[in-house]
Amino acid sequence: MSPDLPDMHRHQHDHRAVPSDPALRVKALESLLVEKGLVDRAALDALVDAYENKIGPRNGARVVARAWSDPAYKQRLLSDADAAIAEMGYGGFQGEHMVVVENLAKVHNLVVCTLCSCYPWAVLGLPPVWYKSAPYRSRAVIDPRGVLREFGLELPVDAEVRVWDSTAEVRYLVLPERPAGTEAMNEEELAALVTRDAMVGARKVSVLKARSAG
Amino acid sequence: MNGIHDMGGMHGMGPIVEEKNEPVFHEGWEGRIFAMNLAMGAWRKWNLDASRHSRELIPPAEYLRMSYYEKWIAGLIALMVKAGLVRGDEIESGTAAVGSTKAVPAVNPQQALARIATGLPAKRNVDLPARFKVGQRVRTRNVHPLGHTRLPRYARGRFGTINRDHGVFVFPDTNAHFLGEQPQRVYSVCFAARELWGAQAGEKDSVYVDLWDDYLEPA
Numbered sequence: 040m041s042p043d044l045p046d047m048h049r050h051q052h053d054h055r056a057v058p059s060d061p062a063l064r065v066k067a068l069e070s071l072l073v074e075k076g077l078v079d080r081a082a083l084d085a086l087v088d089a090y091e092n093k094i095g096p097r098n099g100a101r102v103v104a105r106a107w108s109d110p111a112y113k114q115r116l117l118s119d120a121d122a123a124i125a126e127m128g129y130g131g132f133q134g135e136h137m138v139v140v141e142n143l144a145k146v147h148n149l150v151v152c153t154l155c156s157c158y159p160w161a162v163l164g165l166p167p168v169w170y171k172s173a174p175y176r177s178r179a180v181i182d183p184r185g186v187l188r189e190f191g192l193e194l195p196v197d198a199e200v201r202v203w204d205s206t207a208e209v210r211y212l213v214l215p216e217r218p219a220g221t222e223a224m225n226e227e228e229l230a231a232l233v234t235r236d237a238m239v240g241a242r243k244v245s246v247l248k249a250r251s252a253g
Numbered sequence: 254m255n256g257i258h259d260m261g262g263m264h265g266m267g268p269i270v271e272e273k274n275e276p277v278f279h280e281g282w283e284g285r286i287f288a289m290n291l292a293m294g295a296w297r298k299w300n301l302d303a304s305r306h307s308r309e310l311i312p313p314a315e316y317l318r319m320s321y322y323e324k325w326i327a328g329l330i331a332l333m334v335k336a337g338l339v340r341g342d343e344i345e346s347g348t349a350a351v352g353s354t355k356a357v358p359a360v361n362p363q364q365a366l367a368r369i370a371t372g373l374p375a376k377r378n379v380d381l382p383a384r385f386k387v388g389q390r391v392r393t394r395n396v397h398p399l400g401h402t403r404l405p406r407y408a409r410g411r412f413g414t415i416n417r418d419h420g421v422f423v424f425p426d427t428n429a430h431f432l433g434e435q436p437q438r439v440y441s442v443c444f445a446a447r448e449l450w451g452a453q454a455g456e457k458d459s460v461y462v463d464l465w466d467d468y469l470e471p472a
Contacts, residue, residue: 061323065282067347068326069289074348076355077338078292085362086288089369091277132291135372136419138441153261153405155305156321161372165287167275171321174270177263180407180460181450189269200446200458204261206403207439207463208301208375209419 095164096235098129099212102162103238104230106139107217116214117141124162134161134210141214142240145198148213149187149240151179152205159210163235170239180204190241213240220246254399255406257313262407262450283322288365290329295360295368298336301375302429306401307331375423377436385440389415390472393442393464401429404468408460411448412472416461417441424465437466 072078102124106113116123120137124130137159140148152158156171169175178186183200187193194200203211215237221229236242260266278284290304299307308328311319319327333339343350360368385391395410396402403425419439427435442464446454 061286061320061326062280062282064326065286065289068330068344069285071339071343071347071349072289072293075339075343075353076357077296077359078289079359079361079365081362082292082360082365083285083288086291086365086369087278087284089366090287091284094369095277130370131372132369133372135374136376136422138417138419151261153407154259154403155308165277167272168321169269169271172269173260173263173266173317174268177260177266178269179261181262181454183458184455186269190271196455197457200455202446202458202460204405204408204460204462206405207419207465208422209439209441209463 090160090165094160096162096233096238097230098127098164099159099162099235099238100230100233101226102127102129102139102212103214103233104226106214107221107229108226113214120212129161131161133157134159136209137162137212138209139212139214140201140203142216142243144216145195146201147187147194147198147240148201148203148211149179149183150203150205150211150213151176153177153180154204154206157205157210159212161210162212163238167235187241190236192242213238215240215244218244218246254309254401255397256309257316258309259406261405278322286322286325286329290325291369292360292365293329293333293338294373295364296336296338296356298338299332299431300423300428301373302401302423302425303431304328304332305425306429307335309401376419377421377423377434379421379436381421381436381438383418383438384466385415385418385438385469385471387415387418391415391440391442391469392472393468394470396468398426400426402426402468404464405462407449408442408444408462408464411444413442413444413448413462415440416443419463422465424467426465426467439463439465440469442469 073080106116116139120139124137142148153176156166158166180202183202232244237244308324311327330344334341340350392412393409421436422439423434424437427433441461444460446458
């Protein structure tokens with residue numbers, strides 16, 4: 040389709056011209072783009088810093104903890120996720136159009152993107168390698184129970200598994216079940232229990248696990 | 254296109270490998286190429302759909318071999334060369350060609366951060382009537398376009414039920430090829446797992462796929 044790709048791959052194998060080590064290739068590319076005035080190094084620094092230090096799964100965890108603590112907020116989150124998430128100060132790139140799906144005693148939700156690796160960056164940050172990997176992308180839709188078993192979650196036969204394939208620009212966040220024994224916890228303590236994997240639907244939230252993980 | 258990227262339902266890809274305490278970027282270059290992709294998008298020479306498609310065009314064997322961010326290197330270079338922002342010989346030499354024009358100004362840090370804070374909404378405020386109602390039975394078209402599409406192979410020619418109407422969005426099949434946004438409605442369509450995978454699937458299980466009007470016909 041594109042005449043550029045074959046060219047690019049020819050260049051990739053020409054070791055005299057272009058180093059095959061991605062670190063060297065990216066360094067050379069950055070220098071070229073800076074030289075041509077196409078990127079500002081400080082803008083790249085700012086973007087890396089934003090995703091390394093500011094936009095991550097703690098955002099989503101705070102949303103979940105609020106929903107567990109405040110029934111009215113939970114209703115808003117399930118009916119209009121964009122507005123409810125914006126109330127917490129989150130939103131933006133790869134989180135423009137959000138839907139939150141709720142796990143119940145007999146309903147378990149799992150999020151995947153079989154076609155690329157779409158993921159709700161605005162509330163979970165950038166996805167882990169396993170989410171982007173061929174094994175997860177290929178199997179989550181055909182064998183979700185097998186995938187969940189690999190994460191240590193054995194679902195009962197009478198439970199319903201709902202897999203959400205992120206094929207459009209809607210991004211999904213799982214609202215996990217609030218674990219028993221957390222009745223006395225405040226929002227901050229609850230947020231500390233909520234893991235990234237639970238918000239993708241790969242795990243449940245566990246009080247014990249969070250404590251042992253420290 | 255029926256490419257290697259369309260992985261839903263494939264076998265043989267191996268176990269899911271988790272990494273404890275995984276960093277956001279494993280090496281510095283991953284963050285740099287990630288940020289370059291975002292920053293270069295601000296030139297508006299392409300769109301999100303075109304950038305996804307440029308990664309889909311990586312030949313299958315290479316696609317499987319490459320890491321996620323290696324695909325972002327390949328995809329970005331292909332987009333930039335095609336858009337005329339850089340030339341193949343400049344990529345090769347690592348320096349700007351003699352006499353090439355210098356673009357000004359690139360997005361600064363404040364603009365880059367504002368861009369991710371605002372996002373790039375794909376929803377369009379266009380009043381289009383809904384072809385399908387929530388609860389309606391539909392069948393996906395059995396189509397195999399050569400270009401970009403977001404209708405996965407495993408969900409073609411299958412019966413499902415409209416679960417939710419997401420509103421009107423940019424249509425990737427045209428937008429990726431710079432043929433216009435041609436906005437249309439997107440629905441969450443619920444497929445019984447057994448409709449997709451047969452009796453081996455859980456009786457109560459289902460797969461929800463977000464699909465555009467053009468992918469659907471009444472059942």
